[in-house]
Amino acid sequence: CNDFLEVKPKGLDLEANYYKNQQEAFNGLVSVYDVVGWQGGNLTTKVGATLSASDDHLGGGEGTGDKTFTTWADYTLTPATGPQEDLWKKGFSGIFRANTMLQKLPGVPMDENVKKRYIAETLVLRAHFNFDLVRLFKNIPLLNETVTPDEMYNVVQATPQEVYAQIEADLKAAIAESNLPNTVPAASEGGRVTQGIAHALLGKVYLYQQKWAEAAAEFREVNGATPGALNAKYGYKLIDNFGDLWKSTADVKFNSESIFEVGYTSTSAGGWGCIACTEGNILNIMTGPRGYTTKTANAPDYISGWSYFPVTQSLFDAIHYDPRYKYTVANLDSLKQYGIADYTPGAQNTGYFLEKFAGRKSNTPVGQAGAPELNYPQNMYEIRLADTYLMEAEALVMAGNDLTRAADLLNAVRARVGLGAVAATMDNIKRERRLELAGEGHRWFDLVRWGDAATALADRGFVSGKHEILPIPLNELNNTKLEQSKEYGGTR
Amino acid sequence: HAQHVVSGTVKDENTGEQLPGVNVVLKGTSNGTISDAEGRYSLEVPSQDAVLIFSFVGYAKQEVPVGERNSIDVSLMSDISTLDEVVVVGYGTQKKSVVSGSISSVKASDLEAMPINRIEQALQGRTSGLTIAANSGQPGGGATVRLRGITSFNRDGGNNNQPLWVVDGVIIDNGGIGYLNQSDIESIEVLKDAASQAIYGARAAAGVILVTTKKGKAGSLKMNYNGYYGVSEPARKLDLLNATQYATLRNEAAAANGDPLPFANPESYGQGTDWQSLIFNNSAKRQNHEFSISGGNDKSTFYTSFGYLSQEGIVATDISKYKRFNIRLNSTHKVKKWLTVGQNLGYAYNKSIGLGNTNSEFGGPLSSAINLDPITPAVVTDPVEANQPIYTNNPVRRDENGNPYGISPYVGQEMTNPLAYISKQMGNYDWGHNIIGNFFVEAEPLKGLKVRSTIGAKLAFWGNEAFTPVYFLNSSNIISQNSFSRENNVRLDWNVENTISYTRTFLTDHNVTVLVGQGAYLDDNTRMTRVTFNGIPADNFDDASFNYKVPATQRTSDASEGQDHTVSSLFARINYDYKEKYLVSALIRRDGSSRFGQNNRHGIFPSFSLGWVPSNENFWPANDIVNFLKIRGSYGVVGNDNIGNFSFLSTIGSGRNYTFGTTGSYLNGFSPNAPANPNLRWEETTSTNIGFEATILNDFTLTFDWYKKATKDILQNPRIPFYVGAISNPAANVADMENSGIELELGWRKQVGDFTLGFNGNFSYLKNKVTNLGNGIKFLTDGNAGFQGSAYSITRTEVGHTYNSFYGFQTMGIFQTQEEIEAYVGPKGKIQPNARPGDFKWEDINGDGVINENDRKFLGNPMPNYTYGFTLSAGYKGFDIVVFSQGVAGNQIFNGLRRFGIASSNWQTEALGRWTGPGTSNTYPRLITNDPNNNLNNPSDFYLKDGDYFRVKTLQIGYTLPTSVVSKLGVERTRIYVMSENLATFTNYNGYDPEIGGGTMSIDRGIYPQARSYMVGLTVGF
CATH class of the missing domain: 1.25.40.890 (Serine Threonine Protein Phosphatase 5, Tetratricopeptide repeat)
Known part of the structure; x- marks a missing residue:
């Protein structure tokens, strides 16, 4: 029995x-x-949520009942919302x-x-x-x-x-x-923890505690002796073409600039029954313009998304004439104005969307199981070399030593997109971080740790x-x- | 004044069946006779003054003066006050007069020709102690059944508050009870107190409902046909805003927000689209046909039947239909004088086409019809509009003329044109085959000693076929590749039971029955396979086929198997009575369940009941006031093991996957689901019942019960703190709860000349209270009680309150002026400094001067405190009329019909009474798009409505053709009838339907309403 x-x-x-x-x-x-x-x-990711809190983006999305991000964007969040x-x-x-x-x-x-x-x-x-x-x-x-x-x-x-x-x-x-290991084979193990990741993360942890010297030392380990040159130990080097960073092809994933990269794939057949279960990147559908329809043949092939995290006028103004603008901002306002495409404004609409992640038809999985909108294969960077360059530069400036190296780091980032050299000052570093890393989830943390949030976000209720x-x-x-x-x- | 012979036939008043064995006696003499197998009698009478007395067990005695007649046909009425009535109890039957537990019965005669598609409807309003609410009006849809309230807490995916269904001794899982054919039901007994339930100890806590199907009787063959045909319609449409009103209110909401007005000229839109009328069907057909043959001889008897049921839904009929075929064969064979074998076997096939969301605020035809703007046309016929890129650039759905179904530019997301939605689901269906039966052998080697062995099983096959075409319903509902999927499930539940019983009368007055038994049960072993082909060369369901061999990369498949759940039981029962005056019953059952670990695998469930029948005492004077009185009391414990399989162990879960590298493949990750709980144990429900049964003034029967039912160690997966980090919540015995109530059943039947009159009524009151939630736990929140995007659950379970009570903010009217806002101050100054006139004034419940999550309170109860039902019947010669009504009271309904998360959703016309200036409204706030005061976003008493209703469920008028007319055709009885179902519902609730089932009842997210039907029917007996 x-x-x-x-x-x-x-x-x-x-x-x-x-x-x-x-x-x-x-x-x-x-x-x-x-x-x-x-x-x-509730579609919550660290990057998405902190974007909405920063001065570069808003919450967007549906509107009234969908307050997960808008309440952080307008600083009305409560323990419940x-x-x-x-x-x-x-x-x-x-x-x-x-x-x-x-x-x-x-x-x-x-x-x-x-x-x-x-x-x-x-x-x-x-x-x-x-x-x-x-x-x-x-x-x-x-x-x-x-x-x-x-x-x-x-x-x-x-x-x-x-x-x-x-x-x-x-x-x-x-x-x-x-x-x-110091490195892992990109094709099979890209994304696994390496010594490089550990050093970069430790540097960042020091930086947040304002332990400038320790931070600089860790970043130096990652960035290598010569800014801009290959760090042979970990294989790190800035890639030539900034725009390539946002592609999903195998040759771009785990590129030499990538330190700590978050992997996504189109093959997990993620479906609506459990959005959180997909291994696809949901930021692509989230950041796409709502109700997007093309009106001319040469219109960009955005997918119709959910209009989350619209780009603010402030970021638009800051980056408009920067070489990184076209890889960072999708100007739907302009596309609509010139009759090239149309879209439906969502909550907190500005007309500008996040180009780095806005889903593209060309990148939409085809012939795969699952809901295509939940299975975009675009990876994201938790930490990339341009970020550690700028963090080391910051640590050096804050510590007040080796400003030459700080400038070399800063200007290596600028040179990659064809910008001329500037002095290693905190203002320059801050501006560079904002433009280089826009939309990647660093800005709100940076503003808070710099003590700049109250100013930058004053109009938002911070x-x-x-x-x-x-x-x-x-x-x-x-x-x-x-x-x-x-x-x-x-x-x- | 000559002697002459009188002859005739005796029949049952209700069924028209001939009654053999009726005593026919000449009054004042001992002369008499007995009716034969066809109910015929013949008797010599001395004079025209003679009076015949007809009597038969279970029927009211009738006296008939002879007069000059030679032929006297008599119809006997079954006598409700009969003491010889038998009720089915677990593992046997018992004379009703000696039952000391609390059992309510529904008999075949109560259900005859009633429009009942599912057995839950047969019980709703017909017995006390049950609260029943349909889960939706979708044909074939089930119902939420609560016996004496909520016994346990809801559990995700569990049915632990649904009673145990036992059909002819086979335990049927709750989802499978829909297979029964109404006219096959002989009786339904509801076991209400623990003493009655305890024989099913292990799974009896939420109540036990025993269903007995019809058996054949020795004698001539009987054939019966009953069928009806009719149409259904919605009983009620919501009053929604028309296009002009909608545009006006949208403008107002935008203006309040400081936004540009979305509509330049509201008047230009006129009435607009009435979405409801596009999905409602006012002539949905329904029909039901049942045919049975029964009969047998002294060796073998049989009952066999065939049934066919077809019902169209009243909402989006093309994708809302139900069909069922039934076949039944019950037979019994006396192989030897001491050996009987038999079987009860039912088969049912059902095909159901369901529209999807039947109570959801997130889209589907109903929710969309409620929330879509009335401006968008249902079908775009204007060529300019139809050439807009949204229609030309996308695979939109079109009508038969090629015109696109309109896509709302205002209300998006899951709200889609219901006609387009219907068109994409055409053809998809669910199917099921159920084979349920048992086989038994019963030996009686000595008189009174019965050894019985039963094997019962339920074999179920079910699945679905679905084609999803390429479509664009709106920018959020797009499918760019078609898919065709097929799912098959198979499940076998079985049970084996062996019992020995011995019945004997000692010393003439001591009646004893002893039963011992053993049972073993297995269920939950579902096997599922599902295959999907993506991108097949077809664009509709009819053309879809798996013969299109798409490449392997475009095929997906899945399969799973359930975990076996086993229960093993031993039980013993003794029933004793002395002269039917003193009644004693005692029972003990020991159950083991695979759902518990070694520490607590077995549970022991004892019970006993006592009864006293003072009217059988010598001192009780024979009188016409109280003819019969039985007082009874019981106490017992029953158990519940309804928690997931292996919940006492820590299991490893899959799906925690991650992708490395650039190949696109991903790796399967595994981690523990939740901490183990090796001490998980039986949930126990103890119940005390005191009641009496009486027959008063010869014609009234009265039953009264008071009970108290306490559940302890309630099985739950209580939410653990998120910082623990486990993906799921471990099972635990967390809480205690108490239900108490009273129940009353009253019956009356009277024959006055050619009139027969009857009344059957019942009334129940129940009160539920949570008494303990475990150490340090102040309250629990039901995961099912979220409401759209609101941060707050709308129900809460807290000690001292009713389980899952409505919980939220309390409005204190509306601020009419800025002065009122200024005047609303607390310790920190203005309590709602940001409010504007027209906003709700929220009660500052904790008095801290700010309105936040701590200012919520208990607002109402989703579960009715009062349920009642009654049947009125009357007959005159061939005519009869039955009115059956039922109702509930004491609950609130959460009206969550409007999708407030989409600010542009349409409103009910109540919104026309919104606040527009001082004095305009103190109940409906101003409209403002972003809702800064959370007037709508906060769950509050604003959403709660009174849930009381009274419903005329069935009204039936019949006419039985005179025997003289039909007997020439060899027909015994022919009755034609007309009837209506849900003819009228009286309620103040402003949604479609106040009857809303579900894990937590009475949350209206746009429920598929019950239909109102009109039918004509025919019953023929041969």
Whole structure:
């Protein structure tokens, strides 16, 4: 009779007997990487959400009921409304999976060197998740192990200093691991963590803590001795054609400028039933102009998208005469005005869209299963070399030493798009970062860390001393020991 | 005054069947006779003054003066006050008079010729204790059934509040109960208290409904036909704004926002498009035909039937239809004097065409018809407009004349032209075959000792065929490549039960029945396969075929299998009564379930009940006021294992995938789904029931019950903090809840001369309260209770309140002037400094001087407190009339019909009464596109409406042709009738239909309403 009740799970593995070989360890590692490309509920991505908060973009989208991004764009977000819950979930999902791996890996019978590499990769990814969380929320629980059911409601928040200390420790441990490679073959392993990623991320972590000298040292490791020249150790070099960075072809993915790249593919058959499940890039359909129709044969082949993250007049004015303009801004206003194409204005419409991501018919998957609009294969850069050049230049300027190298770094970025040299000043670096990295999700973080947000976002309702962080999501305060941040009327 | 012979036939008043074995006695003598197998009798009477008395078990006695007649035909009425009526209990039957649990019954005679397509409708309003609401008016659609309230909490994808259905001893999964043919039903018993349910211990907590199908009777062959044909129409259309009103209000909302006016001249649009009339069908056909033959001899009996049902939906009929064929064969064979074998077997085929969203604010024909602007034409006939790029550059859907279906430039997203939507779904359908039956062997080696073995099974095949053409419904609904898909599912549930029972009377007055038994059950083993071909060379369903062998890259397939769920049980029951005066029943059941780990695999569920029949006591004087009285009480515990399989373990989930490199392929990632809970255990429901049954003044039967039902350790997957990082929530025993209520059933039947009159009514009151949510948990939020893009759930479950109560902001009228806004102050000054006249004044519930998420409160209850139903029947000679009505009261409905997230959605005409200046409205706020005060965005009492309704469900008028006319044709009985269903509904609710089922009832997102039908029918018995 008891045998009858002992049902064997079909096609379902139990945690108790999983992680029993190298393949299963690798499968677990993939689940940690999955969170790097996470596109959560309500279409929330880190890049998309922070775009809407910056002075370069607005929330856009549908309008009235669709307030996930517009509430951050106009700074009316509350613990209940805004993108914070999905960003919070993303970060902690990554940390849970990373912690699971760090707990399971020591016991997996497998090649010890491979195991060490997996551990190092996991540490870097955990640091990445913690870094995003602490930047966005400041007051987060620091979890270095998976939370047991008994402890589930007893978790409390750590100080930002404690979180940063853990991030640094994780990254240093990974860098010290000789099994973490300097480079990986782009075709088969592009996107996996390397020593280069660990150094670049550590540099950025230092930069956010204004540890200028340490930051500069890490970036120098990544950028190489001679700005503009190949860094042979990691294979890093700026690519010649700026516009190529936004292509989806195999020769462009994981190019020499790419350091930490987020992979997407058209082959996962993502469908409407679970938008968050697709491995395609949803920013392409999100940033496309709403109701786009062509009126002439030579009209650009944008797809009809959802009009999220329209480009502001401010960014348009700043970049209009820059060589990077045409790769950055899609000027639908002008296309409509000249009768070349038409579109339906969405919420917070400006007439300008984000060219870097706006979906193109030519890039729409054809003959593949799933909903084409959810399966764009365009990758995104979490960190690329132009970014680390500018961050190193910034660290050097802020530290006040080696301004020559700072200028070389800054001007290498400019020279690539045919612009002349300028002096290494913070103003120049800030302007360069804005134009070079527009639409890639750095601007809001930069404004906040520079202390420029209150000025740049004054007309948007940004309140200094409050809007530098997101509120702890309302649901997360229910029944837990977490406290809302003081910035949002809480006690933390 | 000569002696003469009187002869005639005795029949059943209701069914017209001849009654064999009726006692016919000459009054005042012992002379008499018994009617024969055809119901005929013949008796010599001494004079014209003689009076004949007709009596038969289960029927009211009738006295007939003879007079000069030689032929006297008599119809006997079944006697509701009969004490010999039998009810089906678990694993057997029991005389109703000695039942000490709480059981409500519905008999075949209550359902005769009623327009019932699904068994839930047979129960709605006909017994106390049940709250039933159709999930939609889509033909073939199911219903939400709650027995004595909500027993457990909703669970994603679970049916843990739906009662257990047992058909002829076979446990039927809740989705599969739709296969039954109405006229095959002999009786339905609703087991309401734990003492009655406990025999089905493991899965009985949400109640048990036993369905018994008809069996043959020894005697001549009976043939019956019943059929009806009719048309359906929507009972109600919403009052929506016409094009001019719409444009006017849009302009007003834009102006308030400081935006340019979207419409220069609202008057120019006139009435515009009435989208509702384009999808509603006022003459949707429905028909039902049932044919049965039964009979047998003293060795074998059989009942066989064939049924055909066809119903068109009233909404978008082309994609809303249902058809069902049934075949049944029940037979019993007495192989030896001590050995009986038999089987009950039903087969049903159904084909259903469904329109998709039947209660959703996110598109589909109904939601679109409600929300689309009335300006856009249904079909674009203006050539200038039809040559706009949106029509020429895209694969838009067109009507038979090649004109494009209009695409709204104002209301987009999921709201699409319903005609275009219908055209893209033409032909797609779901199908199902269900074979459900059991086979039994029963031996009676000694008198009173029965050994019975039953094997029952449900074999179900179902699936669908769907073609999706290339289409462009609007810029958000585009399919650029067609696809054709086929899905097949198969599932076998089975159960084996072995019982031994012994019935004996000791010392003449002590009646004892002992039952012991064992059962084993398996279900959940669904096998699914689905294949899709993309880009086949066809553009409509009829031409689509899998013979078009597209390249492998354009084929997708999927398959899965369910996890077996097994339950193993042992049970024992004893029933005892002394002279039918003192009644005792006790039961114990031990269940094991595969859904729990070793720590708590088995649960033990005891119960007992006691009864006393004072009217059988010697001291009880024979009287005509209280003829019969039984007082009974019961206490018992039943269990529930309705949580996902393997929930007590931590499982590894797939789909956490990521792509490396440039090849485009991706890697499969796996991670734990949720922490394990090895201590997961049975959810238990304890119920106490006290009631009485009485027969009063000979003609009234009255049943009263009071109960209290407490569920503890409710199985849930409570949301855990997000920082835990698990992808799903671990199962846990989280909460306790209590239901209490009273139930009343009243019956009355009277024959006065040629008139027969009857009344059957029931009334239930119930109150639900959550008593515990576990340590530190203040409240839970049901995942299903989101509302469009709102940040707030519209329901909340909190200790001390009704489960899933409506929760939100409270309006305190509308600010009429700026002064009122200035005057609305709290500790921090103005409470709503940004409000403008015309905005809602929100109650500052926590008094902190600001309006935010902490200013929400409980606003109402989605589940009715009161349900009632009654049947009135009357007959005169050949004519009869039945009126069946039911209703509910005490609940609120969330009117979420309007898609407020699309600011340009149309409004109901209530919006014409919006605030437009001081004194214009104190209930409907001003219109403003961006809604800065969240007048619409905040779930509030503004959306809640009273959910009470009273509905005349069925009105039927029949005429039975005189026997003298039809008997020449060899026909025993012919009745023609006309009837209506849902003739009238009385309610203050302003949506389509106040009856809204679903996991959380009474949330109206644009529900497919119940149809109103008119039918004519015919019943013929041979």
